[in-house]
Amino acid sequence: MDLSELLDDLIRFWPVDVDDVSLIGHSMGGLVLRSAGHHGYEAAHEWTGKAKTYVSLGTPHSGAPLENLAHQASAILAARPETNAFGRLLRRRSGGIRDLRAGSLVDSDWQGRDPDGLAAAMAAEVPLLPGVDHYWVSATLTRDPKHPLSRVIGDGLVLHHSAGGRNSTRHIGFTEDNGLHLGRANHFNLLNDARIAAKLVDWVG
Structure with a gap:
């Protein structure tokens, strides 16, 4: 919520008119941006109407x-x-x-729940910000994301399917065509990889 308000202020006080906004988040940052988009859309913040592209890099959309x-x-x-x-x-x-x-x-x-309780984890199904092209990047320590080792440890912190917003019961709306997988890479390689830089040129422009 705070981030959404800050982005709205940024748009309003920017010295020239802002035509579009691109959002790129690594790891937890991707969740923070999705949350900001949800709260901003609900509050009719101006920046959400200017958002054109969202990219998450190794974000645990379905958990870590x-x-x-x-x-x-x-x-x-x-x-x-x-x-x-x-x-x-x-x-x-x-x-x-x-x-x-x-x-x-x-x-x-978390309302009405003990954060330390052993009840099953829950996450509300928050829709992707409308009117935005959504992209995602995952990494795995092995070349093949279907390798048994990759299914267990992913990029060391986040699993391939979680970075793509999927698990056995959830699919948040990302498409396979808008995804990029990096084999033999870890979670922090996603911050500085030439393959991602090349994709960002295509995705963001």
């Missing part, structure tokens, strides 16, 4: 296994007096990190 592991580990450690201190330490994760468990974008996902 590392956060799920931390969530489970904190519950196990907190349950025993010998390890309770470690469990409490793990539970000091920020709200943003906790959102990575299922790719949450809105506060209502």
Whole structure:
């Protein structure tokens, strides 16, 4: 919500008229931008009507296994007096990190729920910002995203299918044609890769 308001101010106070806005986010940044788009559209912020392109780089749209592991580990450690201190330490994760468990974008996902409870993760189905071309990039440590190792660890932090906004029960709306997969690459290679730079020329212009 705060980001959406800042973007709206940026558009209004920019020294020349703004024709279009391109949004590019890496990892959690991709979720933050989608959340800003949702809140901005709901509030009729001017910038959302000027947004033309959205690109996410290794964003866990349907959740990240590392956060799920931390969530489970904190519950196990907190349950025993010998390890309770470690469990409490793990539970000091920020709200943003906790959102990575299922790719949450809105506060209502947590209302009435214990953030440390072992109930199944939930994420509201927030539609993609209308009128925008949506693109996504994933990476895997192996060449083939279907390799058993890639299915487990993806790019080291985010799985291929999550970067594409899919899992067994969810599909947020990205298309395969608007995706790019980098084999033998890790999560941080996505920040500086010539193949992505070339695609951005095509996608953003």
